[in-house]
Amino acid sequence: MNPNLLEDRRFEKIHTIIQEDSKKASLFVANEIAGLIQEKQKEGKKAVLGLATGSTPTKVYDYLVQFHKEGRLSFKNVITFNLDEYYPMQPNSLHSYVRFMNEHLFNHVDIGAENVHIPDGSLSPEEIRDYCLDYEKKIENVGGIDIQILGIGRTGHIGFNEPGSSLNSKTRLIRLDRVTRLDAASDFFGQENVPMRAITMGVGTILSAKKIILMAWGEGKADVIQQSVEGQIKESIPATFLQHHNNCDFVLDDASSSKLSRIQTPWLVTECKWDDHLIKSATIWLSEKLNKAILKLTNEDYNEYGMGNLVAEIGSAEQINLKVFNQLQRTITGWPGGKPNADDSQRPERANPHPKTSLIFSPHPDDDVISMGGTLLRLVDQGHNVHIAYQTSGNIAVFDDEVIRFLDFAATVQEDNVELDKKLKEVREFLASKKPGQVDSEEIQKFKGLIRRGEALAACRYCGVEEKNAHFLNLPFYETGTVKKRPHSEEDVKITYDLLNKIKPEQIFAAGDLSDPHGTHRVCLEIIYQAIDLLKKNRQDWINNCYVWLYRGAWQEWEVADMEMTVPIGPKDMARKKNAIFKHQSQKDSAMFPGNDEREFWQRAEQRNKETANRYNALGMAEYEAMEGFVRYHFNFN
Known part of the structure; x- marks a missing residue:
């Protein structure tokens, strides 16, 4: 976060915690989970965790495993319920969340197998309804989830609750959104291999947790985070339903928080401590907001959009405009390696040495x-x-197919090459059964x-x-x-x-x-x-x-x-x-x-x-x- 910003959260409807990067944010979440487990152990109670999969929580699991190996944390009193699983999906599949959780957490800690619950993607269609009802009952029978951790999809989905999911939805079989399948395509080596459906906890199931922690990393999540935290509650962005929860934290890195008002446009939120970069950001924002060139901005423009104190501090709109205009002008160069025999004091790269x-x-x-x-x-x-x-x-x-194409070419060029022909045959057989x-x-x-x-x-x-x-x-x-x-x-x-x-x-x-x-x-x-x-x-x-x-x-x-x-x-x-x-x-x-x-x-x-x-x-x-x-x-x- 920019230290020159005086924090104000007036537009935020969900509590946000911003860390510098995903590593520090993951450590923060891991400590929250470890603290709950240890507190419950002292009370002789079970700690019930709702767990997520995907790239977002992996570092959290790494830290929890580290805590366990260092002797700081036992999972003997922990019960877990995972959010979701693709359907159909065999538990031993490369893509199953059973395998994911075993590899990232369960195989490395002392949790009892009977305390681990992950939706079963191997069920027949006829079994799913009763299974989902039973999943809900199991959560209820252990007293509910103490901490539910979540990631967030680009469509705003939580778990696999896609746009259109209702506030009171429970664990069920759902059809995956096209965008969700596209985002998962790399893991499955092609969108055509991504399952069309999944079993997921419902929005209502998630909201019944005593505490919710949603994590998001990277600029790619910044837009949906802003909409979820500051926007209106709507079914088209299921994460906005979390605004209903009275104990929900969004734990973010700098990049994923970048579109929040207090980060992107703090002058609309509170008084700012102005520095050159913030002045530049604010002036560019105002220029684009009003569709006016920088040199045409007026004192009234700045005053109307929360920057009256900047005008008072600098002196006039004209002075601000010229300052930012010159800063931008100096970034432009046709000489990325530096222009030889030129004054480089106002250029981004040095004139010498040349060539570089x-x-x-x-x-x-x-x-x-x-x-x-x-x-x-x-x-x-x-x-x-x-x-x-x-x-x-x-x-x-x-x-x-590219491999076969190149080997075909090589075999054609080198006719009667027994070794090459053998190699091509082996490759074809391997790829045909892959x-x-x-x-x-x-x-x-x-x-x-x-x-x-x-x-x-x-x-x-x-x-x-x-x-x-x-x-x-x-x-x-x-x-x-x-x-x-x-x-x-x-x-x-x-x-x-x-x-x-x-x-x-x-x-x-x-x-x-x-x-x-x-x-x-x-x-x-x-x-x-x-x-x-x-x-x-x-x-x-x-x-x-x-x-x-x-x-x-x-x-x-x-x-x-x-x-x-x-x-x-x-x-x-x-x-x-x-x-x-x-x-x-x-x-x-x-x-x-x-x-x-x-x-x-x-x-x-x-x-x-x-x-x-x-x-x-x-x-x-x-x-x-x-x-x-x-x-x-x-x-x-x-």
Whole structure:
């Protein structure tokens, strides 16, 4: 949270607790749960927990397991009821919530098997109604749920209570919303493999819990959190029903809370302590709210929208306008590597040295061209020594048929190659019997990685990046063959550290696109940060003269108020950027993991780049075809 904001919650109808990041927020929730369990133990009572699945609560379970292994927490007095389960679903399936809960919690603590309750997805349709009634009775017989933890879906669903669920609904079989199935598609390796139905606790069941904790992480949840906390209660957003509960907390990280009024527009809520960034944010917001260029805003405009004290503090609207206009103007540069022989005091990048060595980190083999392809082309065109580091192989995002297609080609080229023919036959047999979500063999994972490597090299050649400057790191944390990855390790950091120390770039570009629903971008960025910290610790002085620029675009764009460098892209360079993206043919037309946006990545990138340019234009800046935005990472040199 911004320390310059004086907190006021007048628009919030649910109590919110905001932590800096999901790790701290998860620890907070784990401590709440552990505290309840320990309190009940002292009283000789059972602690009844309502549990959720999905990516949101996994770190909470990690902490609870840690508490148990440290001898701080026993689960012998704990009874659990899970929110939901896909239907149909066998308990031993890769995708079952029984398996999820066992892997993340139950197999690692001392809870009795008889105290664990998870909806049974293996029932016949005729058995479901009675089973759901019995599930409700079991909750009632143990005195109700003490703490119910929840995540929240993009549609505002809690559990699998989709839009249209009623306030008093109980445990039942429901049909999943299209958006919910789309969001689950990556876990099932394709939307067509996601079950159409699920068994879920009802809204009424959830509201009967004595305490509710809803957790949300990331910018992708910010809109639905704002609507749930500040909006009207309505069936189209089931999470708004939680406003009826008198003991409900929303535990959020900074990103998921970013659309709350006290965070996004605090001047509408209370008095503010104004700093340059808040002034910039408020002025841009006002300009867009009134559809007026910044230099046209008046004292009356500021006064009408809660910023009278800012005008009084600065002196006049004209002074504020000019201040913010100049700040925005200075972010725009056609020289992302710095303009040689120019005054760089008001430019985002330094003039010297020129040319620079620029290192672009790409979490997946196509993020570089998707998110900053126009800037990449500009750096090459202006003579900089551009390197690209592909942090992961991206192998799980390749369709099975691509492997067969490439092996078919190889077998055709090398006729009568017995070994190759044998290999092709083995691959065909494996893939023909492969089940949705089944992990590929190591050999097939390698083939898929090579396909993406070849595409990345094709994009490098097209952009003018020398092939020797393409570095394929294949970071170990990623190489699981599944959507779920390992935690990153010292080995991941060392690989990154060694590359940085070998190249010694004057510029680093890294993906700050933390809305990536699969988390790879977040992990890749954390690895870079740790490598930089290690370089500083080891007194590698060259890092002190290196600028680190963070890009977005694959999943979401920076807010204009946050952008510290914006690079205009003309029609010709936008066409070149799209052509570079098209080199990644295995991701073209239909990506394995499209996330919640069904458009192709080149379409998303083009639209976001054009939107950024349109926003700058509406604010009164020069009109461009498109723009890519960057935020500088200001690391501590101590």
